[in-house]
Amino acid sequence: MLIGRDLSGEGRAALGEYLLLLGDDELVLGHRDSEWCAFAPLIEEDIAFASIAQDEISHAALFYELIESLRGLGRDQLAFGRPVSEMRNATILERENRDWAFTVVRHYFYDVADDLRTEQLLHSQEPILRSVAERLRREERYHLEHGQMWLRRLSQGGPEAHRRTQAAVDEVLQECRGIFHPLAWEQTLVAEGVLPQRPSLLCARFQERIAGALSDCGLKVQADGGQGDALCGRMGHHGPELTDLLETMGEVWRTDPLAAW
Amino acid sequence: MLKSEALTEDAVRGALRSVSDPEIPVLSIVDLGLVEEVRILGERVEVDLLPTFTGCPALGFIAQAAEERLLRIPGVREAKVSFTFDPAWSTDRISPAGKLALQSFGIAPPGGVPACPYCGSHKTRIDASFGPTRCRSVYYCDACQNPFERMKAL
Numbered sequence: 001m002l003i004g005r006d007l008s009g010e011g012r013a014a015l016g017e018y019l020l021l022l023g024d025d026e027l028v029l030g031h032r033d034s035e036w037c038a039f040a041p042l043i044e045e046d047i048a049f050a051s052i053a054q055d056e057i058s059h060a061a062l063f064y065e066l067i068e069s070l071r072g073l074g075r076d077q078l079a080f081g082r083p084v085s086e087m088r089n090a091t092i093l094e095r096e097n098r099d100w101a102f103t104v105v106r107h108y109f110y111d112v113a114d115d116l117r118t119e120q121l122l123h124s125q126e127p128i129l130r131s132v133a134e135r136l137r138r139e140e141r142y143h144l145e146h147g148q149m150w151l152r153r154l155s156q157g158g159p160e161a162h163r164r165t166q167a168a169v170d171e172v173l174q175e176c177r178g179i180f181h182p183l184a185w186e187q188t189l190v191a192e193g194v195l196p197q198r199p200s201l202l203c204a205r206f207q208e209r210i211a212g213a214l215s216d217c218g219l220k221v222q223a224d225g226g227q228g229d230a231l232c233g234r235m236g237h238h239g240p241e242l243t244d245l246l247e248t249m250g251e252v253w254r255t256d257p258l259a260a261w
Numbered sequence: 262m263l264k265s266e267a268l269t270e271d272a273v274r275g276a277l278r279s280v281s282d283p284e285i286p287v288l289s290i291v292d293l294g295l296v297e298e299v300r301i302l303g304e305r306v307e308v309d310l311l312p313t314f315t316g317c318p319a320l321g322f323i324a325q326a327a328e329e330r331l332l333r334i335p336g337v338r339e340a341k342v343s344f345t346f347d348p349a350w351s352t353d354r355i356s357p358a359g360k361l362a363l364q365s366f367g368i369a370p371p372g373g374v375p376a377c378p379y380c381g382s383h384k385t386r387i388d389a390s391f392g393p394t395r396c397r398s399v400y401y402c403d404a405c406q407n408p409f410e411r412m413k414a415l
């Protein structure tokens with residue numbers, strides 16, 4: 001796959017950083033999705049989450065493949081062979097699943113964020129990024145619909161469901177702003193035509209869309225006094241929840257990193 | 262060696278009609294719309310395929326089966342199958358013959374209100390977006406009261 005041919009060295013490095021962040025978000029959330037398999041509240045949701053997990057993890061594989069053609073690092077090595085400090089996922093995505101409300105709310109908020117990001121990629125001057133984005137968006141549409149359906153269902157599901165959903169909203173809304181944490185190399189991507197605009201600027205539209213979706217469901221954006229993503233996964237600062245996740249996810253691979261699967 | 266008939270793109274596409282995605286054996290990769298480009302360079306044939314699903318585990322298998330089939334075309338000494346994400350594959354690329362094959366295999370094709378693959382009724386509704394594989398949803402037929410699968414529009 002030809003990517004980044006017309007970019008400067010700095011541009012290729014910035015693109016590599018961006019692809020890594022996209023891949024890590026998908027990989028880590030995809031792993032959390034997979035943890036619901038056999039534990040979801042309904043069998044349909046066992047199946048849905050297994051399917052969504054496969055989608056997200058294969059999107060990660062695709063971003064890692066693009067990195068592979070950009071700078072020659074193998075995708076398995078990227079997925080399983082990096083120390084926690086080299087992971088670039090946003091902190092909210094590594095959090096353990098907590099309860100069903102937290103799972104639904106986090107996934108839906110992430111899907112909205114991802115929708116804005118992939119929409120931006122449709123305007124890239126890199127043809128491969130445009131067609132990858134087009135492809136991913138066809139799959140992600142089903143995730144968005146699924147999330148909307150569940151957000152509505154939980155918010156109208158009686159006092160306890162409503163209370164737990166609002167609690168999940170309060171917890172997720174703060175930390176998920178870390179998805180749009182501003183990064184030093186963003187401007188390079190804009191200058192070289194990879195992106196039409198710095199991705200961190202999408203945060204305002206993200207918050208608008210979330211506010212709209214919440215008010216449709218009778219949920220509230222509580223007074224904003226929080227500090228966003230205090231840990232800052234984008235800078236490689238993660239908590240023990242990611243350490244445990246990577247431990248589990250890479251366990252089989254580490255038994256023989258050179259094996260062909 | 263006898264000079265074979267001129268190698269044509271039609272011959273190559275014809276040969277690829279016997280290669281299918283192992284998850285949907287009734288549908289050739291040609292009818293699925295995966296064959297994007299065929300290049301004939303003397304005795305070498307190069308084919309670009311579009312992957313249906315991102316990170317689909319069957320891709321390696323499909324590429325290998327396609328190369329093996331291409332090498333059995335008279336006059337072909339070298340075959341190379343690659344994948345490209347540009348353009349993006351979509352279910353709009355499935356041919357009319359491919360849609361019929363899917364329907365008779367028991368999977369309703371995407372597009373419009375699906376006809377039940379068992380009784381043909383259009384009194385059908387979606388039951389679950391996510392089905393037994395990533396590319397299928399589950400529908401229900403109110404006429405014959407059978408659940409059935411449908412390929413997602415992607």
Ligand SMILES: [Zn+2]
Binds near residue numbers: 404
């Ligand atoms: Zn029927």
